Amino acid sequence: MIKKYFKTIGVIALNTFRETIRDRILYSLIGFAALVIAAGLLAGSVSLGQDLRVIESFGLTAMLIFLLIITLFVGTQVVWREVERKTIYLTLTKPVTRDQFYLGKYFGICLTTATSALIMGAMFLLEIYFKAHIFSVPALFSIIWMIFEVWLLTALGLMLSTFTAPLSSAIYTFCLALIGHASTSIWQIAQKSPAALKYILDVIYYLFPNLEKFNLRNEVVYAINPPFSQVWTTVVYFIGYTALLLVLGLMAFRSDEF
Amino acid sequence: MLKIKSLSKTFYQTKGEKNVLKNLSLEVKKGQVFGFLGLNGEGKTTTVKIIAGLLFADKGKITITGDNSREKIGFMSENPHFYDHLKVNETLSYVGELFGIEKEKINIKIPELLKLVGLEKSAETPTKKLSKGMRQRLSFATALINDPELLILDEPLDGLDPLGRLDFKKAILALKKQGKTIFFSTHILADVEEICDEVAILHNGKIIEQGNPKKLLGRSKKTLEEFFVEKVTQND
Ligand SMILES: Nc1ncnc2c1ncn2[C@@H]1O[C@H](COP(=O)(O)OP(=O)(O)O)[C@@H](O)[C@H]1O
């Protein structure tokens, strides 16, 4: 029984992956990202001695930006498109629960974003190898952390897309991604603020995702392996937050009519 | 096999409330071919969507009997749509996998179904290249992949040419012979008289007439179409 439950989710996820990975816009985004990452080589040769650091910092930032675009683009559209194109009827009239459908869509998008990240990440690691003849472990961690980040944001975008149109949910997800990366600054400002403002900023800090947890750019640039305690708190944070978003999204999706 | 009791559904549109179904009740018995008739916009699709769980009723109850009932239903939705990235055979394979059917069995079943619905030459065609009638045929095939006991078909005749309709009627009668129960909605009455054991006319949210088409028409020389129009205008 349980095996069948997850197998159905897998069938939907694979179909979603196949659908989204064939998208021409996705190809162009990955292609463009590859160019930008490669362009880091040029940027690197401008600043003597700092080559590697510049390449790493620039490459990771470029990767994150492109992954965010891909996530916003794919993650907030997939369910809406099923409803709009009425393909949702094909799946939901079968022995498939709303939960299975929603989770299948989620994992399908995750496969697509992870594939994109792995392609870009492989290019990035090759570039570092080419430049410095090292295999950077922190860079590998950083890429995995980025995947976690976009998986969390996918759950967020998917949840928002059950309430609003794809464009607005993409905009909201983007804003929350910005806030999420400003979380350290928000916390710092909160400490110096008057009580009322501090309260609001604290709520924002604790409620919204803290995406800085997934930022390992400094560790990469200074070649520091992230300590074990940080690794597992990040993993737990990712799983907990994402699960919460998925449950909230599912609750909304269960009562939707098509 | 399928029992609908006091089903009510209201849509809240910008123009105001629309009570589409008002205490709709009907029963489809095992082995019957049941025609669910009504003009456009009477609520046939709404009823089918509630049965499928796509819409939620405000009131009322639907009971489907049979083992693993949901696994043993074949649905065909109105104006079927498919995934653009899948071919005809891939679409059938996807649906089969949703039912948890093993790959080998699906691969045996697909050519049989394609032959039955007359799409054997289109197995490798991307679904976006299908005509309306071909979509209808593919949709019918997807409804049959799990070898269902109960078929629920929304406007299956829509978009079919005369040959397509004839094929469909033959297929329905063949399925009836195998003991299947078939519930289908339609606003096209010309064809249903010959294949239905029972018809129900949906009007203003209720069933205004139900019975065996031959008995309903009795000795009058009316066609089902004339009978239908008469009943609907009487009830306005
Ligand atoms: N999701 C919806 N929201 C608002 N009104 C709807 C919705 N779906 C159907 N309706 C309205 O309900 C009525 C019945 O529609 P439908 O069930 O599709 O009729 P039929 O299938 O018999 O042609 C129509 O007037 C239609 O406009």
Ligand SMILES: [Mg+2]
């Ligand atoms: Mg209809």
